Amino acid sequence: MRHLVAVLAALVLSVSAAPASAAPSAPARVEPDFTGTVSMRGCSGAVVRPPAHQPSDPALVMTNGHCVRFLEAEEVVVDQPADREFTLLDSTGEDSLGDLRAATLVYATMSRTDVALYRLTATYGDIEAMGGRALELSAEHPAAGIAVGVVSGYWRHVYSCDVDGYAYRLREGRYTWHDSMRYTADCRTRGGTSGSPVVDVATGKVVAVNNTGNEDGERCTDNNPCEVDAAGEVTVRQGIGYAQQTFQIVPCLTGGGRVDLAAPGCGLPRPAA
Missing domain, CATH: 2.40.10 (Thrombin, subunit H)
Structure with a gap:
């Protein structure tokens, strides 16, 4: 009995002395600032x-x-x-x-x-x-639902936003943009944020460039882009901001500060012949 008590006590001591299992760590998060x-x-x-x-x-x-x-x-x-x-x-x-x-x-x-x-x-x-x-620049297509920072050097302000999804086509006046990133409604970008890098807070990498938003609820006019789906249906989302993805630029950047539009995988439009 005394031997059993001693064994049990030793077991208790060995268990208490063992290092505790590390709790699962939360995913790293990069808080975008004005670097770059x-x-x-x-x-x-x-x-x-x-x-x-x-x-x-x-x-x-x-x-x-x-x-x-x-x-x-x-x-x-x-x-x-x-x-x-x-x-x-x-x-x-x-x-x-x-x-x-x-x-x-x-x-x-x-x-x-x-x-x-x-x-x-x-x-x-x-x-x-x-x-x-x-x-x-990230070489990967960003996912829906990610958190991003829209970093405006003009306003010296970082807009904390989430990606709501992607518009098949985004039409504004005479322009049509493909697979445009759509922010959630609480992302209130404004004039002067055009050209801001859109930074994925999970990686710190640029996934898009901010470019427009529907200001007045008008349909497909300047400063009032509309979404057009694959069937041609038009949706107007007043107050919603948009960005253009940048992953397709990465294969075009072949060094020396050049853009090679003929490089494999380059997704940028080429000049008309």
């Missing part, structure tokens, strides 16, 4: 990079095509000289890390998507030397 974002006249933007890049590569700034100008419905601009300035923000958005200058408008369109890419005179290494960091 730029302030520009009338719009927002960000320094972006593909997953594979070199510090010596000229850096790219991404914004909307309509932040260049209102392009024709099927127009695609490739490798045009540019002279545009951007202010690189610090992580708080309160201070500037310095000015950046674009030498080339590498790509811009409002056909099927609404995006522009400027090639800077600065490299990615230069950006880091200034205390900044480029945002990585």
